[in-house]
Amino acid sequence: MANPKSSSASPKRKRPASWGTIRRRESGKFEAFYRMEGRTMRAPRRFDSEAEAQAWLATERAAHVTGTWIDPERVSVAPAGAAGVLTPASTFEALCEALIAEEAVFAEARPAYLHEQARLIRRVIIPTLGAVPLGAVKPSLLDAAYQQWHAHSASQARNALVALRKVVKLGKRRDVFTFDMADSIRVHPRPDREIVTLAPMQLAQFRRTIEEWRERPDRHGPQPSRLLIDVTDVMLATSARIGEALGLRVQDVDLGHARTVVTIAGTLIEGHGQRKHWQPATKTEAGMRSIIVPEWVVPTLERLTRAANLHGTDFLFHTSSGLPTGSHSVHRQLRAVREWAGLSSELVPHVFRKTVATTIADHESGGLDAAALTLGHSRSRVTEQHYAKRRTLAPDMREALATLGEGSPRSNLN
Structure with a gap:
């Protein structure tokens, strides 16, 4: 009999940085490969380092997941020794982690809220956008990521969007973003639900x-x-x-x-x-x-x-x-x-x-x-x-409206 645990377990999602393979040529250059629709695809250019090839694969992965196109010329990696400094070459994951650290320092929200926000960032935002260099991030990429999240879970996407706005706002404060999130994402309206109460x-x-x-x-x-x-x-x-x-x-x-x-x-x-x-x-x-x-x-x-x-x-x-x-x-x-x-x-x-x-x-x-x-x-x-179910019966205002009927044809019949 098959192991029920193994048969029902869903496969783990690959992190963007591990999507595809990288090979080193005899010349010292690196090639990046990935599979799409059953075919092995190769990056259109060779790279000087494995990290640069990995960054290209991550950006290409985000482009396929979200359905957007990213200019490959804008893909680069952070130079050595640049840890802690956010530049267009830093990854989106580095910006996310910077926000989590900043929120913990200022502690303006409840600990439970900060815990849930960090969980959403690491479970939803980073797997989709984390390895993309900040210089390659553009509004259409963020919008496509949100639309993908919404298709999976509307409530989770709504909560993740709140965290994403904070991440982008931090990016603007660190001078790596210039666009405004308010104009970047077409947000799905929250559906009206009937308020259920008990008599x-x-x-x-x-x-x-x-x-x-x-x-x-x-x-x-x-x-x-x-x-x-x-x-x-x-x-x-x-x-x-x-x-x-x-x-x-x-x-x-x-x-x-x-x-x-x-x-x-x-x-x-x-x-x-x-x-x-x-x-x-x-x-x-x-x-x-x-x-x-x-x-x-x-x-x-x-x-x-x-x-x-x-x-x-x-x-x-x-x-x-x-x-x-x-x-x-x-x-x-x-x-x-x-x-x-x-x-x-x-x-x-x-x-x-x-x-x-x-x-x-x-x-x-x-x-x-x-x-x-x-x-x-x-x-x-x-x-x-x-919360409060709306009343459909208006209050009894006959006394207040009585004076408005004076002089009407019906009142003259009395």
């Missing part, structure tokens, strides 16, 4: 479905934990993102006599090569907030707080070792419930946050500004565009 009756049914799934007689093994229903209730009561909810600590919950306040003081970070840890900062500065929660969630918070204290951990949602519970555990339970009950795959934890936004925005004592403050958005425009 109170749907939420009640969803809670019943979770309980029925937990207590189903045909299950194997012990009864599943209350993790999913507890996280759902905490997210609905606080508007927290899933990472913020799972990162809640005992000291973040103020169980007062008159009211209970939950403070969002950080978030759980995990995935993309990062170890699971609590970060004392949220996605944005506006995300640091305190929420006066409704009474119906207080018993849940009290129970979670008692359990954390008994277990000797700071986190309301924790593993047997006292560490915070990862979001994968919530998603795993939710997938199981969806499959068991035949629910839509659109039912994800973020729907709870959008439900909170819509509920507050539509309430007579709320509105978009109140929803933005509750969700931790710096601007209500973000809440309106991506």
Whole structure:
């Protein structure tokens, strides 16, 4: 029987600098070869050094990947001893690494953001453009690279483009680029997606479905934990993102006599090569907030707080070792419930946050500004565009419009 691991594993992408082969002639010159459409192609000229031939191959590779043409006369390599100095002969990878180093020094963004940005640069941008000399980089090459990324993954391309803009901006500051990214790339618009929310009756049914799934007689093994229903209730009561909810600590919950306040003081970070840890900062500065929660969630918070204290951990949602519970555990339970009950795959934890936004925005004592403050958005425009489902029924303004009908033919009939 075939090894399933070897049969399902996808081949590694070759780095641009290793694409093709190089041969040294007796004359001391170097020739570069590559294969295209089953044919072996040779570079139109010979090179004085292996590094120069390698740079030509890298540029030719980028041209084929992105479908653009690069002037071979502009291809050169950095002279020896030029490490750390960016010139038109330096590679695009050197510029990318310079940006990563600069971002780490200034530390203007959250560590998790810097980690993800570096990951995108090294996993998406450098494999496509990394070995191209900066003197050969032009807007059409960057545009073609972005279009290729978008065809593979629109969301990844959108995030990689943010990092690419920073790389090019650094290149302008280092006097190796003169063009402006604003005019270089035709960006695909973000598609409008319907905002999915749940009505109170749907939420009640969803809670019943979770309980029925937990207590189903045909299950194997012990009864599943209350993790999913507890996280759902905490997210609905606080508007927290899933990472913020799972990162809640005992000291973040103020169980007062008159009211209970939950403070969002950080978030759980995990995935993309990062170890699971609590970060004392949220996605944005506006995300640091305190929420006066409704009474119906207080018993849940009290129970979670008692359990954390008994277990000797700071986190309301924790593993047997006292560490915070990862979001994968919530998603795993939710997938199981969806499959068991035949629910839509659109039912994800973020729907709870959008439900909170819509509920507050539509309430007579709320509105978009109140929803933005509750969700931790710096601007209500973000809440309106991506979170609060737009009402189609306009408010009842008959009293205000009554005076506009005076003197109309219909009013004269009375």
